[in-house]
Amino acid sequence: MSPAVLIAVLLAASPAPRLASPGLNGVQVPAELVTFLGERLATRLHDRGVEVVTSRDIATVLGQERQKQLLGCAEGASSCMAELAGALGADGTVVGDVAKLGTSWHLNLKIISSRGAKVLADYSADAADEQRLLAKIDEAAEEIAEKLMPPKPKGPRTYAWIPAAVGGASLVAGGAFFFDASAKHDLLLNGAGPVDDARANTLIAQGEQSQQIARIGVAIGAAALLTAGVLYLLGAESPVSPGVALVPGGLTFGVAGALP
Helix, strand or coil: CCHHHHHHHHHHCCCCCEEEECCCEEECCCHHHHHHHHHHHHHHHHHCCCEEEEHHHHHHHHCHHHHHHHHCCCCCHHHHHHHHHHHCCCCEEEEEEEEEECCEEEEEEEEEECCCCCEEEEEEEEECCHHHHHHHHHHHHHHHHHHHCCCCCCCHHHHCHHHHHHHHHHHHHHHHHHHHHHHHHHHHHHCCCCCCHHHHHHHHHHHHHHHHHHHHHHHHHHHHHHHHHHHHHHCCCCCCEEEEEEECCEEEEEEECCCC
16 A cells, blocks of 8 residues: 555545644744644544544654655645645644743634635634643634534434324324223113114224224324334434234234344
């Protein structure tokens, strides 16, 4: 595998937002500390789902001189890194400054789109000392990641109210038909007057029909409520659907789907 392909893998292996980080610019700050802060920022961004390739990552694979040769430049490592990131398909480049002015620290960060001069995200903060500066780096990573990450799709759990509503309505409807069947049974046995055969047969047929519809309604309702419970409590990632089947002597119901 060629070196260029290895670097492409670093940037393209994940569907997450991808950034190139040529390193921060230091103003009256030791180079070692600037490098550390840049690596910490990259690590914290990675922890939040943003893929970051730093100058150190590329140098590890190619070597710094080979990195410059691929870009056709002998100086300006930051410029080379930005060009290489654009060529390999990174979504943006991390640029920023860390400055120490007097006893205070100042941090400015920007994510510049690789497709133009658009600023995808930015962050600016002041810190009283190095410890607070580290906290600001972590805070910057959180804010930048929040701006860059695509919104998470709603999971099946979000829609648990739909089968719950269907289940509740089905149970109510099933109960209504059970009451109707019971009323016809009482009318047949305890009516105010005699009931002829034709009327009795009609009441029996209507009662049986109401009972059958009631059973179906209760079965669907129970299955739908069970589905809602699976979606909400277990957070199933695959579709879960209720099922009802007629069997000799009654009904059977259940749910189908894959549990997490």
